[in-house]
Amino acid sequence: MSWTDERVETLKRMWSEGQSASQIAKELGGVTRNAVIGKVHRLGLSNRVGGAGGKEDEEEVVVEAPAPRVEAAKPAPAPEPAPRMTEQPRPAAPERPTPQPAAAAPVPSAPIPLRKAIVPAGQPLPPQPSANEISPEALASVREVEKRARKLTLMELTERTCKWPIGDPATEDFWFCGLPSQAGKPYCDAHVGVAFQPMSARRDRRR
DNA sequence: CCCTGATTCGC
DNA sequence: GCGAATCAGG
Numbered sequence: 001m002s003w004t005d006e007r008v009e010t011l012k013r014m015w016s017e018g019q020s021a022s023q024i025a026k027e028l029g030g031v032t033r034n035a036v037i038g039k040v041h042r043l044g045l046s047n048r049v050g051g052a053g054g055k056e057d058e059e060e061v062v063v064e065a066p067a068p069r070v071e072a073a074k075p076a077p078a079p080e081p082a083p084r085m086t087e088q089p090r091p092a093a094p095e096r097p098t099p100q101p102a103a104a105a106p107v108p109s110a111p112i113p114l115r116k117a118i119v120p121a122g123q124p125l126p127p128q129p130s131a132n133e134i135s136p137e138a139l140a141s142v143r144e145v146e147k148r149a150r151k152l153t154l155m156e157l158t159e160r161t162c163k164w165p166i167g168d169p170a171t172e173d174f175w176f177c178g179l180p181s182q183a184g185k186p187y188c189d190a191h192v193g194v195a196f197q198p199m200s201a202r203r204d205r206r207r
Numbered sequence: 208c209c210c211t212g213a214t215t216c217g218c
Numbered sequence: 219g220c221g222a223a224t225c226a227g228g
Contacts, residue, residue, distance in 0.1 A: 002220095020212085022210080022211080033211090034223080035220075037214095038214095038222090039221085041213075041214085042219065160210075183228070
């Protein structure tokens with residue numbers, strides 16, 4: 001396989017969408033993730049811009065002249081802004097975390113009134129997270145990530161795909177996130193963010 | 208062990 | 219230019 005214009009285009013698109021090199025390689029077929037990464041570098045788009053990892057500032061990506069490579073030059077320390085939280089798993093309800101309505105309220109600080117939700121059978125539901133006790137940042141992150149969800153079906157889930165359900169199980173608009181899950185966790189980063197919260201945060205938000 | 212991207216270097 | 223091997227990290 002060679003890098004036809006079309007394949008390069010797909011590569012560029014997926015890379016800018018934040019897809020991983022291995023996912024791109026799988027999509028393209030006939031190449032390994034190494035090939036993809038190599039190409040990405042040769043194309044000079046190693047610095048992803050359209051990511052989700054919190055906030056990205058629209059910086060002019062000034063690609064400096066290649067400059068004769070100096071060996072031990074490691075310029076960017078890049079401190080992570082995430083003191084986040086010492087996590088405390090929710091007591092229960094990994095199963096049905098807040099079914100997200102297709103259109104969530106645009107304002108993060110005034111979350112979703114929903115909660116009239118349809119409950120098919122008379123099963124006593126486990127304590128569920130109510131949307132209003134999830135941090136706005138986490139909610140925003142989740143909405144962002146759900147656009148990128150792989151929309152897996154139940155059968156497609158593996159030990160390391162995010163199992164966060166999206167949509168209404170009673171309808172066809174239902175799938176699982178499917179993005180890479182955090183090591184040892186059932187969810188991806190964004191969904192871990194809403195599934196697990198520090199006790200203090202929960203109390204503080206309590207009304 | 209699963210995964211990620213980054214780098215090197217023979218081809 | 220290409221990408222396997224390797225490195226470094228989560």
